[in-house]
Amino acid sequence: MSHRVVVIGGGFGGVNAVQHLRGAPVEITLIDRRNFHLFQPLTYQVATGALSPGEVAYPLRAIFKNADNVRVLLAEVTGVDLESRRVMLADVPGMEAVAPAEVGYDTLIVGAGSSYSYFGHEDWRQYAAEVKTLESAIGVRSRILRAFEAAEMQTDPDARAAEMTFVVVGAGPTGVEMSGQIAELARDTLHGDFRAVDSRNARVILVDALDRVLNDFPASLSRKAARSLEGLGVTIMVNRTVVDVDGESVTLSHADGSTERIPARTVVWAAGVTASSLSGHLAELSGAEVDRAGRITVEPDLSLPGHPEVIALGDMIRVRGSDGEIVTYPGVAPVAIQQGRYAAKAVARRLEGRTPAPFHYVDKGNIATIGRARAVAQIKFLKLSGFPAWLVWLLVHLFYLIGFQNRVLVLIKWSVSFFTHGRSARIISNAPGGDPPAGGHIAEPAVRGASDADAR
């Protein structure tokens, strides 16, 4: 029997690991609780109606259609047994008694990703939706559009103002992108759609605990991004901590201890990620460390301490360097992609009886888009902003989008909306499940891919 590789998670890490193992003499089983790979860096565009869900999600089976040594399983991972080398499975919602109870492995690659944490306030989740999964992005889209609909009908001026106020928590790339997109939606796309209210009067507030937006970028680009956002009408509130979210308002605390209550019906959460619970599970089994954000510390070759046959990658890990120092890579797609590729090579090397060299991350830069033709980018020592940065962003994202048709459709949508300010996917879903299910269960975030989230 050939060497069995089990990959948990069809995110950037998992998909790239499988892609680079398709020619190898191994049998691969890719497990995900969704049937699609999600292009998470663009999920926020679904949340504001600029792209349709199908344009940022690509069926895993379509990706590996012609890879005969790859099998895809739609199932939830409930646990791992490191001793007997098995992954325990359960059915995903909507299926019953079909998933195998377990799958055995010779090599296990885990890219289970992360989800948003709410600083220990799980009750905020119901009011402050996030845009990390496709379902939650669709839920946020409905909430934003419903807020404008409610404002149109609301006759009480205070209640109307609360409907027209949008608070985005977390000024990392996702928060910056979301606040810029909501502002453009209100200013351009929806302008003229309403009779009782002017959508341009919407208030978009971007909050962060640190003292500037895009803290991972050079200070000069932070300033440019802030100016761009302000040009779109976004109010930036830095040095503020969120102390309460209750569905009617957000309460912020200043450094001096004073608090401020902002009536706002729509809150988008883009702050603080926590690694998949599978990370903690593996740490418990292996004795590896986990940090405050739930990330497990792996060896320089991304393997679990004492278990060279188990590799973890993406934003659920920290990596011990050859010098013993622990490195936390940013939770972005390029890191997961490179680690996925590395994992495939490491497996191939081990099969040849060789020891893989330590993982080395090649930082190609950092990019965040703010809106139509506005972005900031840092590529090595080059700092770009405005239209040139946006062009780079456009090309990079189109290039990495999977599937020829998706690229063409997204390019057309972007071109049309660039000239018309339109957003075609403005659907309010009345399905009760538009909002994300609350997490908790070990299988819950276990197979989300690595992402463009901002660990803050």
Next chain:
Amino acid sequence: MSHRVVVIGGGFGGVNAVQHLRGAPVEITLIDRRNFHLFQPLTYQVATGALSPGEVAYPLRAIFKNADNVRVLLAEVTGVDLESRRVMLADVPGMEAVAPAEVGYDTLIVGAGSSYSYFGHEDWRQYAAEVKTLESAIGVRSRILRAFEAAEMQTDPDARAAEMTFVVVGAGPTGVEMSGQIAELARDTLHGDFRAVDSRNARVILVDALDRVLNDFPASLSRKAARSLEGLGVTIMVNRTVVDVDGESVTLSHADGSTERIPARTVVWAAGVTASSLSGHLAELSGAEVDRAGRITVEPDLSLPGHPEVIALGDMIRVRGSDGEIVTYPGVAPVAIQQGRYAAKAVARRLEGRTPAPFHYVDKGNIATIGRARAVAQIKFLKLSGFPAWLVWLLVHLFYLIGFQNRVLVLIKWSVSFFTHGRSARIISNAPGGDPPAGGHIAEPAVRGASDADAR
């Protein structure tokens, strides 16, 4: 104060009525429980992953953006008071305490549409999903894709066969289209996606109580359609009545009284529509007749008997001809479109103190698509089938799709999938709300638009 026109329902009837009243000296309020106009003739393509929801749904506000005399309200209609001329409203799910309690009218236009009935077996609805609303089409897409995923993992041969069996009930245009699409999905798109099963072994069964498919078409086209479907691998079972649906199987009864149980996990319902409950409500208030399908009988000018200020249209009505005979028009988009246009003219005429001429339907033909490059069409005395019919279908549907961008995107998707057999929107939604909510409440189907449904 100018004349107040209230339009219930943003389907083909309502939208066309408003379109043709935008220049008139009236104030229009369009009420729908969704924020979009649904292009229902293509909803079945969402159910099979060929099109994305955003491509068949267009925001009502975007349609009437520049029509200053048009106000759109996102609300549920709970009732009508014919005496005081008011429409009673409630909030849609997800909004609270924002909808006005009522809206007064001088003229009321009601295009509340229809929904599927289950021959009095409401319990079948949970197992036999329909594709009339966008939410239910998304739910059907998830069910079909999940069935293949389950078959891939299922090890019991009988259970696997049940997962690979798809029963479509009702061989009108929607049923024919759905069965053809599922067959193509299995035969072409998904071929090679699975390892344990061959998707081409899927069984697609089309059931109807009558003795031929497409009963509204000439017999020669019915035969051609049947042959086309069989060429795609669809099994046609006519002269059979559904007597039970239980989530595991469908039981059919033959004319001789014998029954047959077909193990099938996925059932699509495309038989038997019932008019919006608003139809019965108006009949009760006005004393008008309703037929078995819940359709109210209106006057030759589409007005409610005794209430010339109330016009009903689309597939919730039957029309009394000038000769006293009652006409039931097919529940298709062209009827609703012509009636919407007529309603606008009738209102304008009444404002000028003139009496509108009776409504006259211009039948431009009938068309049903079976699959890639296969369709049947009857245009006056011309009967088309195969590729020419499909070209006509393509052009007609593209022409009526609202929005330049939608047309371009849909054309590109169709072109790409024509050559590659691909379907890009193959997303299984894990949201618990993927399946349609059960109806019942008076407001429930009240504002669905007129449709391509098959009253059988």
